[in-house]
Amino acid sequence: MADDVVLALSGLSVAFGTGPRAVRAVDHVDLEVRRGEIIGLVGESGSGKTTLGLALLGILPATAHVSGHARLGDVDLAALSGDAWQAVRWTQVAMVFQKSLSALSPVHRVGDQMGDVLRVHRRDMTPQERRDEVQRLLRLVGLQEGVWSAYPHELSGGMMQRVSIALSLIHSPRLLVLDEATTALDVITQAQILAEIKRLQRELHLTAILITHDLAVVASVADRVAVMYAGRLCEVGPVTQTVRTPHHPYTSALRGAIPRLDTARGTLRGIPGSLPDLTDPPSGCVFADRCPQAQDRCRRERPPLVPVAGDRLAACHYPLHAGDLEVHPA
């Protein structure tokens, strides 16, 4: 494992249930997350992006079966069970959720709750030290110290997400997973929080996986993007090139389905069709049924995620290249 790789997923899979009706929500995912980068994990509903995030924190429901490897330093997250997670969760890897308000108790002050989280792994601190540390974290995410004595319901959505980020940073984890962390916010607040995440990345050399359905959010903050569809990764690469000239037809179709301010009326193209049945995934490419360029081979052989050019990977037998004809059917 290269020095700058914080997390290395290889063949990571998550299945729900057993036997012939088992659903493969995450299907052999290979991905390296490098120190100090923000990688955007983007996909639509049913892509498995959230399941993958939950697997990294060991908070999947009991029916889930994890296989493959997820190496975070010298720990394989995919092999941890029960109590072993306690030593890893929050100290090595932490998560920020979409609705953080529901994660906090409504009847205790924000500062006290943060102090409690701190105490779990830092028994040596005095109450005053804890209080100072919580205040420092609140300032770090751009909140005023008054938030310490507030109750969760007194805070706006944007402030709650900031508290949630402060909480996730409390034990300086090696990896932060942000699951739709700005989705419920208004655009202006979302932009402020994203700018805050970007600042924390610079100041703390934060390594983060940003899980979202919104390619535009990824395009504005991530360094690299990993596009997921039906449990598999279809494309990974630096965000600017990947979004501008996608190699995978799914990435291209996704891009073509999102309006921009200069999109002429009626020219937007959806992606006809629907997700394949994940209890019985196709033997070939999972996107073949909806892909405008699929050939026979795509329906037979599963394309591996391989380098196409430079730092860019795609799981496609016939990757697109800049200058190719428009892939969306007219």
Added chain:
Amino acid sequence: MSAPERAEPICAVRGVTKRFPMRGGLLSAVGLGQRSYLYAVRDVSLDIAPGEIVCLVGESGCGKSTLGRLLVRLEDQSDGTITFQGRDMREWVRTDRLDLRRRVQIVFQNPFESFDRRYSVGQILADPLHVHHLDGDRQAMQAQVDDALDKVGLRPAADFAARYPHELSGGQLQRVAIARALLLRPQLLVADEPVSMLDVSVRAEIMNLILDLHREVGAAIVFITHDITVARYLGDRVVVMYLGRIMEEGPASEVLGQPRHPYTVALLQHSPSVEPGPVAQRQPLRGEPVRPIDPRPGCPFANRCPVAVDRCHRETPELRSIGTGVKAACHLLS
């Protein structure tokens, strides 16, 4: 300062305010003290021309949904008037509710909560025909239902008519909601965030469907969205709202192409874009919107506006024409 020639509006909103009483404390419960109100819509005036698509844009709490609900009479305004085809809507709904309902329809945001799950899609679509006595004989009704399903792309229609809501995806349910709303050939359709719960790939298809049907049916559409790219894609005209007031309105290409009101500018600068690259130069905004409870005079955006002057905090700016068909409510624009 003559406005460009516009058709006689099909719907005219004049000075409309909607306030909701806040749950009071002990004093107000016994009739003492002042009752507090949340002003969801404040002094809004707006014309909707026949057959045009007007997009109401704004963040949560800006009053766009409440305004939409006022237009379909799911709410009644506290002040002001709304006329539809020249008649007062409040009066109309009182004297002939059914007649107005046939002309004005709505599609809601959440397709999973828009239907009674005990009824099949066919029954759901037949229901408005029964209610409005447009069903004719069994065969004619069946034909109308099938035709409606076919138009929204749920084919074969007979298959979909037999299914129940839980058997359909979000996108398919939203197609049923659109079919139901258009079955009565309304002259005004309010669509309240109809694509915001759908996946990106489905969202584009539903927006195009709305455009196709709009071309065919010709109803005026009030499309409510928080997403300026959606508003730009669909809207002939865009109305930007903030804390219950209209900040700027006019042709979509003007308002979102060359925004003039500081709030519209902020909204555009802060919207993430799929076009990667250096994030547009932003003027940082302070603070967050205040809930409009018993609001005082002044521009609602003044506390966050990067260019606000003293006057903005004291006097409410009027919405007035600033040229090229655009109206804005800002003291600094003329």
